[in-house]
Amino acid sequence: MFRLDGKIALVTGASYGIGFAIAKGLAEAGATIVFNDIKQELVDKGLAAYDEIGIKAHGYVCDVTDENAVADLIAKIEKEVGVVDILVNNAGIIKRIPMHEMSADEFRQVIDVDLNAPFIMSKAVIPAMIKKGGGKIINICSMMSEFGRETVSAYASAKGGLKMLTRNIASEYGAYNIQCNGIGPGYIATPQTAPLREVQPDGSKHPFDSFILAKTPAARWGNPEDLAGPAVFLASSASDFVNGHILYVDGGILAYIGKQPK
16 A cells, blocks of 8 residues: 555655655655755755666756746656656755845745645646545755744745645645645755764864754654654555644654653
8 A cells, every 4th residue: 555656756856865765665665756856966866866766757947936937847757757656845945044134035935835836736747646546745845844942034934835835735635636735844954964964173072963952852853764664654655644734753752742851
């Protein structure tokens, strides 16, 4: 029930990082992988990375915030590869800026990529999913779908909105056998978070690294590969009666109040 043979999975922004790890997991379960990125050089980098591990992926250049470009992308994928059975809305950005210093344009940019783009992508694939008799949409949410934190007002707003978009898609299209769920990653060890895990000159851990380890019952950062299994579950028939759910892959952070200060 976890196999994805014959399914076409579109993972946005999957040239590297979390999106790449999820796409790899879907491919290993039998899916044909399609991905996009905003620049040709990133698409080429992604294609080379997939080829290196024996995955024949289909890569396209597309700005997921451009509704017309997305419509053209989906039409091209349907013509060249087939109808999208699984959509993973992974592409996203974050701007860590104190709210009182953030411009409205910077705020809008984060909302555009992290919330408007999943709306645009989802509405583009839903008609063909309805016609085909079902489909799976997986939105990459965040711990910030539940928590606030300093300097991430735009990101938290977008991810909180994405949680509710997930639930609304489930509500509106569940009767068409379309399941829309979210994955909420905890703190994941990626190149983007590497500076937060660097050993300090005196040999101590970075303060943020220590903070995360103390808040996580698993006592470690997650790896991108930790998200592959949950994605396969939500993309497969194993989750056909799971809809509007956010699956937090966080090592237990949401369940844990934290250690008592010494």
